[in-house]
Amino acid sequence: MPSKTVLFFEHPGDSCNDMRTRCAAALFTTRASAAHPSPRGFPRNAHSCLVFLLERSNNEPVRSRTFWGVRSIMERIVVAFAGLALSLSLCAPPSVAGEVEVLHFWTSPGEAKSLAELKALIAVRGHTWKDFAVVGGAGGNAMTALKQRVMAGHSPSSASIKGPAVQEWASMGALAKLDSMAQFEHWDKVLPEVVQEHVKHKGSYVAVPVNIHRANWLWSNLDVLRKAGVQAPPSSFDQFLVAAEKARSAGFVAVAHGGQPWQDFILFESVALGVAGADLYRRAFVQLEPAALSASEMRRSLQAFRQLKPYVDDKSRGRDWNAATDMVIQGKAAFQFMGDWAKGEFIAAGRKPGTHFSCTPAWDSGNAFTYVVDTFAMFQLRNWEAQKAQGYLAYVLLGTEFQQKFNQRKGSIPVRMDIPLDGFDDCAKASRKDFDDSAKVHALLPSVAVGMAPGTTTQAALQAVVSEFWNNDALTVDEAIGRLVRAAAVK
Structure with missing residues (x-):
């Protein structure tokens, strides 16, 4: 069986009619080219229609061109109407919204307030947040709980893991690939190279970084x-x-x-x-x-x-x-x-x-x-509604609104280097400057x-x-x- 590619349409700003029109048009005008992995004329700002191909590697990885590689006008029309049907489902009542279960160990007062920003943004889209909080500094207890869940076949939607642990989970085939979203949102351009090294496995994004501590x-x-x-x-x-x-x-x-x-x-x-x-x-x-x-x-x-x-x-x-x-x-x-x-x-x-x-x-x-990058790895899921909620979670985590609100509360700096620190305190500004200076002398x-x-x-x-x-x-x-x-x- 070939790997499955799941198509998501998410649109936090415009009306449902605008969303359907933009997504269908974007699909119809797609170029099948390795040099043009995203639709021609596709609106790219944070409030535009997001087309998310969440690649899931069961046997062999599926690249973006597998879906976008439509060669005839008739194929494009079929793809466009398929996308239109999917976008209609997102305009339905909240009963079709998915649940996102997130394992984390952010249980201190400051961490809880930071996490509340994420929960609020997930709720805006109608998805349900299921808290999987495990008390224990640095996440040791959380990792034990995560292993038990995954081994039992009940993976959460996402888990806060970091560093080599991301690579270890990815090597077991437990994580979803996020390359298509990364391409649409230009993660390679906005994320520091040292961060990319921690959230990529064999060249593919498998986790979403949220900050730099x-x-x-x-x-x-x-x-x-x-x-x-x-x-x-x-x-x-x-x-x-x-x-x-x-x-x-x-x-x-x-x-x-x-x-x-x-x-x-x-x-x-x-x-x-x-x-x-x-x-x-x-x-x-x-x-x-x-x-x-x-x-x-x-x-x-x-x-x-x-x-x-x-x-x-x-x-x-x-x-x-x-x-x-x-x-x-x-x-x-x-x-x-x-x-x-x-x-x-x-x-x-x-x-x-x-x-x-x-x-x-x-x-x-x-x-x-000495840096710490908090990341959320996305685990393989079977339920489509859960996948949809998971995709929106990944989108929100690197969005400008969340990056600003979350990091001001968490004490960290945004992981996106294109976000100005207006409104951040002097500690954050000093941290960004020292990060940049240390990068220049290989002292990260x-x-x-x-x-x-x-x-x-x-x-x-x-x-x-x-x-x-x-x-x-x-x-x-x-x-x-x-x-x-x-x-x-x-x-």
Whole structure:
């Protein structure tokens, strides 16, 4: 059996009559050419008629030209009327709308408000959102739940997964191809190359990126710093130790931290980036070179990492990241090392950057950018109505309206580089500038702590070693180095 190509007509702006006319005309005037994969004269703005060919790879992938390759006028007429009939179904009452079930782990207050923007846009089209939320920082619990569902043959419409996990699911044939939508919406032009690498599998789009987070941020409560006699957020390791000591002496928790393996590693990778630099970070944590993992700079990174432990309170073990962020928000702690999803919590609590808190790169790491890209993978579905809702979800996620609203709440920056940051705060503008600057000097680096590299099994092994080193003072630096080298070999 050949692979099935599903045709979607979605039109969030015009009337149903306009939609039918435009879609039928677009189909009728289509050119069958690899150089012209979209209809001649097809309206391309965000409120125009979207013709979405969602390619589903059961045996062999179907390319756009398989559908558009109509050679005779009669074939074009038949195709046009088929498209017209499909567009009529979208103008029917909401009873024909589909359900989109989305697995995610965005359960903190700031994340919940961000997700509400997506739910509202899905509801506008009449589709039903089914929440599949799994509590657990960095998504470990969510991934376990996802595997159970897919193995049982009950895949959700979409799931928030990222980094190598996208490739792993795609290699199993579980994900739908999104190439036709990507062509119509010009994803190759608006998405950074480093992002495309994470959402493509063998050259085909299989997931939709929604943002770019920076992981190597240091968040500071400005009122706590003033009370502790700290003039400005520290920009070097030595300055940080002085500031942390002042904060602790003034009765505050110096570093708000959650003692979970991924949080231990996000602190460590920020320290290592500042101590060892971008090149060694890449060689050690992305390329997994034994020589880089055992270099003297890595030893100094572990030593500096351990020096921070006295500034963390004794109740940190097991604490969720957003609970640690709340300690800074409420003025109980001075600092937190965390990605800019933490800013979403500050914003949700009514705090403003520059007034209540500051965002600065973790010391000595301002010339590099550890990134996290939240993505939604689209799983293979059988039900047509569910496919239609899934297609609209994919369309909305990279739409300008969602990109602006969502990222202002989430704390991240839009993944589309053609969206201006008017209305975004200074932290976001600094993030975009640093992203662009880091790209020019090859210093965009995937966060190991939050699942962007390397493979998922190796990630877990590396994080386990760092977490053990943090929690076990008897483990020496030399022993930790040896374990890191062995962990990097775990596949």
